[in-house]
Amino acid sequence: MSGEIQFKVYESSVDPARTPGRMPTVLLLGPWHAGTQSLALNLSEEGYQVVLVDTAPNSASLNALRTRPAESDRYVADDDLRNTDGWSEAVNLIALIDAHLSGGWNKYTALITFGLQQQDADVVLALHTESFKRGGLSACVAYGLLLTKDQVLEAVGRARDYPLLVHVPESDTELISALVEAAKRGDIPQDALPFHPELAHFKASLGPVKPKTVSIFTYTSIGVDEDAAIWGCAFPFSHHTKDFAFPSTTSQVSEAHRSTAHRSAAAMSYSRTVALLKSTMGPRFPLEQLWDQHTYFEFATRDSAKTMSAMVAQPYVNHVACLTGGAGFTQLARFYEHHFTSVSPPDTQLVPISRTIGADRIIDEMVFSCTHTTMIDYFLPGVPPTGRKLRIPMVGIVNLRGDKLAYESLYWDQANALVQLGLLDPVKSSLHPGTTLPIAGDEVAQKILHPYGVPSNELMPNWPESQGKSIPAVTAKDP
Structure with missing residues (x-):
């Protein structure tokens, strides 16, 4: 089966002498293009062993992943899950990793998906279930989900088993509204979502820091139908990704398909993704x-x-x-x-x-x-x-x-x-x-x-004009 699946392994570029054991693995599912390949190189410099698998819609690689495994009794899962394409993909991915990575499935493995489709929604749960006795999934990162609202809410609800990080366009108002309502009902923590006027009850937490089970971030000026593998990979601050973030006018994809908004979303989402990977798997350097x-x-x-x-x-x-x-x-x-x-x-x-x-x-x-x-x-x-x-x-x-x-x-x-x-x-x-x-x-x-030793506003000629004027919404008094 793995012979039909298009994939590439990017070994960690960090000196093995600086790590106490096997470096964590990142399983990257997305379309096979310069953006995802460059992102894989970036992650390898972070210290990860990256397995990039082509899951472009209608690709031969994705069809091969969806093919039912010949030895379906080799793995244990509930019957409902066994009957999904996601389960077939998970079993085939585990078999691919066991066959091509030294040591097989890594106990520290995270999944990153780009544009996960409705048909493949169960691949995350199935991967975690089928690999559970060997460590399961340490984390899941999803860029631009193409799932239904119910599928997203179900995935968010399962985040107790592994931390979930979701990157979506701010323009996906239907999904965001559904998530806000779920937070108002208490189905998901309010701090899992970005600021929203209807979620203004900010509370402190006490005791040791506990990892968040779910985090959802939105990105401005990104269309709801835009390809996540474009805006999520247009990272401008790396030699590996710069040509994808700033394509030449003679390239197959013109500059019109990359905007400042794309590069901003890629930069912000990359840092958030790396933060989750480091907190759940390492490597964490001083x-x-x-x-x-x-x-x-x-x-x-x-x-x-x-x-x-x-x-x-x-x-x-x-x-x-x-x-x-x-x-x-x-x-x-x-x-x-x-x-x-x-x-x-x-x-x-x-x-x-x-x-x-x-x-x-x-x-x-x-x-x-x-x-x-x-x-x-x-x-x-x-x-x-x-x-x-x-x-x-x-x-x-x-x-x-x-x-x-x-x-x-x-x-x-x-x-x-x-x-x-x-x-x-x-x-x-x-x-x-x-x-x-x-x-x-x-x-x-x-x-x-000495912030209190030098006067403020000395360069404002009109500063004296506001002396003695009303100051709305101020209750504190100067001593």
């Missing part, structure tokens, strides 16, 4: 230590080779304010070697203010300071040293894929830096006489370090 190691190589040892060794094969760095950095190994290695590690002023410091740690990323708020004694290519390209002190707030968003840094976006206010260096003046630099540019100098960093 993201903070990995990021701090990277910055140690950048600023302490100033070793570009070690900096690159801590990154995925094709990373990117984007210093947003001045478009410096690099995309891909060759360009980024050149950037670090000749325009970053060797050009930072000797007294460069990064003072941490806050750090937010997610499942696949770190967000650092910090203050960068130095004396501008060198030409800092990555920060002030083309600007000769001024000898002035510089202190500016920065926000860095760092994504880690598996045990490697995948990309970094660094944000700061370039106008703030130029004011401190005497290269920009709030009054003289304005092209409109009488207009003062709303930019500040060192006060910006002071405000971050």
